[in-house]
Amino acid sequence: MRRVVITGIGTVNALAPDVPGTFQAFREGRCGIGPLSFRDADRLTIRVGAEVRNWQAADRFAASDLPLYDRVTQYALVAGAEAVAMAGLSGALGSRGGVILGTAAGGIQTWEDSYRAVFADGKSRVSPLVVPRLMHNAPASHLSIRHGLTGPVLAVSSACASANHAMGLALQQIRVGAADVMLTGGAEAMLCFGGVKAWEGLRVLAPDACRPFSLGRKGMVIGDGAGVLVFEAEEHARARGARVLAEVAGFGMTADAGDIVAPSAEGAGRAMRAALADAGMEIAEIGYINAHGTGTLANDRAEAAAIRVVFGGTPPPVSSTKAMHGHAIGATGALEAIACVLALTEGVLPPTIGFQVPDPDCALDVIPRVARQSRVAAALSNAFAFGGLNAVLAFRRG
């Protein structure tokens, strides 16, 4: 089985529109959450989110292309360009390259704008480009077009685990030899009136801040953005002299087959164990876990219990970076994989900011408030989605 490594990363998120800015925010423990600024936000009960600020699409894309790009595609393309440039990929990969990208809501802003036009504004027609803008595979397809990748290309949708599932499948494509290089990760642009209005109904959003694992936490805060990683067969990367950031060592996915929203510590634990087994790792190798850590009562309690069961008496340090970049739903796993790359390449464990008081139900070392310097050999990244779908990745220092 071929080993798979990461040779490039790129991102757009509430912290920064690139990797250097995001790494700096992780080191500083900066928060990307703020007042929502989109149309009709004043009609929402929840008015905070981790928006991508000052996004000027017209400065980034040709006017002739822009009508095809919902924001979810724009974020994916900008993150993808950064990742490809970092990887130093040039020349045609053709059918040896592919894209597997996660998204939960796809072009939701395009749905909203179109419904508004026909239902609220009484228009009788919408743009002819609505369908290609809003389809869930638009970000993946535009990445394939932009970079000439004609191998396996598809979108993956599993709510909050979309990006982790996408990366797990991309790993498998390379392992089995279906591709040498895969762009993978996730993109999401759910911060629009309808997106937040829908989430409000579940009563799981915090009105102010995301405080994972902390006593007094009030829930999750939604974020926007994209993370794209270049996964590459190790021999392919070595042959072209590429810099290896980390190894994608293992992937585990499980389903709870239980409740449609309530998490299961058992299913989460099985996914972590599956990822470790797939990577051929002992638990002692793991020096950092990037938690799903949404900041809801239920997730954090179940996840802490699962970690304690899998890792026994002394689990490694665990943090949730969602308090910084928000819960970017179908993109969040990709942002968190990038946080793991920071931990593995620079020995910087990003903190759980917003943390106030330890919760006895979440007895973990959560790296509270301030980043920590620690050389780690391997890291896990958890994602546990509504629908009872769990996806965990294991990374090793490259």
Place this chain on the structure above:
Amino acid sequence: MERANIEAAVIEILAQQLLLQPEEIAAEAVIDDLGLDSLGKVEAIFALEERFDISIPFNANEPDQPDFDFSSVPRIVVGVERLIAQRAA
């Protein structure tokens, strides 16, 4: 609005979520004893909001629910009464 009417509506909405007849829910019933799960709870709250044209400040992550006490039928009735009065004011 009469308290008795609010109570009847609360019980009817809970019964609908629990697949029970309204007579099977006591006026003093405690919600956790009824076996209402988390989604049932948020659906019941939505139904109360629609019925009374109110907005209920309920967050599933706050077990003590400082803003709206959803622990029993009488507490819910009192909370709904208060919100109706606020709306009228």
